[in-house]
Amino acid sequence: MSESAPADLVSRTWACAFAPPAKLPASADVVIIGGGIVGVSTAWFLAKQGVNVALCEKGHIAGEQSGRNWGWVRQQARDTREMPMIVESLKIWRGLADEIGEDVGYAQTGCLFAASTDAQLEDFSAWLETADEYGLDTRIVSAAELAQHVRGSAVEWRGGLYTASDGRAEPHKATPAIARAAERNGAAVLSACAVRGIETVGGRVSAVVTEHGTIKTSMVLCAAGAWSSMFCRSLGISLPQLKVRGTVVRTAPADSVLDGNLFDDHLGIRRRQDGGYTVAHGTILDHSITPSTFRFAFKFLPALMQEHRTLRLSVGHDFIDEWRMPKRWGLDSESPFEKTRVLNPEPNPRAVRGIRKNIDTVFPQLADTEIVEVWAGMVETSPDVVPIIEETQKIPGFHIATGFSGHGFGIGPGAGKAIAGMLTGNDSGIPLHEFRLNRFFDGTPIRPQSSV
Ligand SMILES: Cc1cc2nc3c(=O)[nH]c(=O)nc-3n(C[C@H](O)[C@H](O)[C@H](O)COP(=O)(O)OP(=O)(O)OC[C@H]3O[C@@H](n4cnc5c(N)ncnc54)[C@H](O)[C@@H]3O)c2cc1C
Secondary structure (H helix, E strand, O other), X not given: OOOOOOOOOOHHHOOOOOOOOOOOOOEOOEEEEOOXXXXXXXXXXXXHOOOOEEEEOOOOOOOOXXXXXXXXEOOOOXXXXXXXXXXXXXXXXXXXXXXXXXXXXOEOOOEEEEEOOHHHHHHHHOOHHHHHHOOOOOEEEEHHHHHHHOOOOOOOOOEEEEEOOOEEOOHHHHHHHHHHHHHHOOOXXXXXXXXXXXXXXXXXXXXXXXXXXXXXXXOEEEOOHHHHHHHHHHOOOOOOOEEEEEEEEEEOOOOOOOOOEEEOOOEEEEEOOOOOEEEEEOOOEEEEOOHHHHHOHHHHHHHHHHOOOOEEEEOOHHHHHHHHOOOOOOOOXXXXXXXXXXXXXXXXXXXXXXXXXXXXXXXXXXXXXXXXXXXXXXXXXXXXXXXXXXXXXXXXXEEEEEOEHHHHHHHHHHHHHHHHHHHHOOOOOOOOHHHOHHHHOOOOOOOOOOOO
């Protein structure tokens, strides 16, 4: 257990002063839009290969999803399409701190999904075939073994799905550290630098227009997280994407009830590097209905049905805000990206109360442990809950990497390697065909294999 951390340990990643760039590069081989884990990992891999790359982030590096997530680095229970990328990602995480010379909070601490019923345990078993195919150490553990990993719980589980080789990293550390590594390798990392749009010549990308000026380039990567659909729409590209809000708490350092990550119907809980816990509710995800919900409803039906137990639907000001949002804008005036530099949703107070109650129910020995920080993040997801990665057919040179859902942090470094390969034309060995945007339009059945 370490000394207690400052109260804004996580939230100061985004609740701090903006630092606009002193100077903009005139040109770059590749311009990346978005300083989340996907954008910075791609920049790092490109810069290491000597590619002249500029990354533009409208707010702070890791200011949105990549700084707000639970910090799980998980292979277990993934969609089969993500397996080659996550296996590669784990290899990168294991050597990341040594390679970049900075702590990212990574540790191989294991991941457990605990089952309350035999039927749930049987469902978990179905994934063992995938684990076998990729040579993972995933197995079903008995209730007795589970009790060794999760100590002193008041809940009696039937057993669980366990992967010892899974791990965790600290979101407030990892993405900024990778961004600094990219900079040390020559990338220009520009924060408080919103991209308003792109310019084309003969239909091909020719430049990126930012709020601080223009960068000439023939290649752009849109890794804009929750903003990708809106950015693409302004270019006439339909990208089905919806957002759900997740509420998260951080506790003070406390007794060790587990070393890794645990999910069950009550909680998603992870032991932090500082000896506290990052905790979320097991069954509360908020979706605020917006015009996009209606626009993409048909494509998202399978995901909505799958998540019906967890999703809390509501209608509020988000509907009006999105309705009023311009679909296109001039590149010489303020864009919606500068207006909302950081997407900073309010935590759901009901979820916070539920988390407190569930901590006390599952781990009575943590009942006196204080919740010291609370935040929320918008998870953006695609209809089949796996990413969209491709060079668009409509605008040659314009690439997309988005839709990583609630599991893009762990896979981020692997995605960065694969996307850098796509941009340079060098085969990373990680297949990307399943992630093409057109799968949502060419009649391919939309079948989510994992949850949001
Ligand atoms: C509450 C929560 C819990 C999660 N838990 C986990 C977990 O435990 N494990 C896991 O693997 N994943 C988890 N995830 C998912 C994971 O955080 C995301 O999938 C991942 O961080 C996505 O990274 P990204 O780089 O694609 O997007 P982001 O991190 O959202 O980055 C996109 C960036 O683009 C910037 N941007 C947008 N538009 C523009 C523009 N026009 N100009 C310049 N910049 C722009 C934004 O400001 C933003 O910083 C969780 C997510 C949330 C919210």
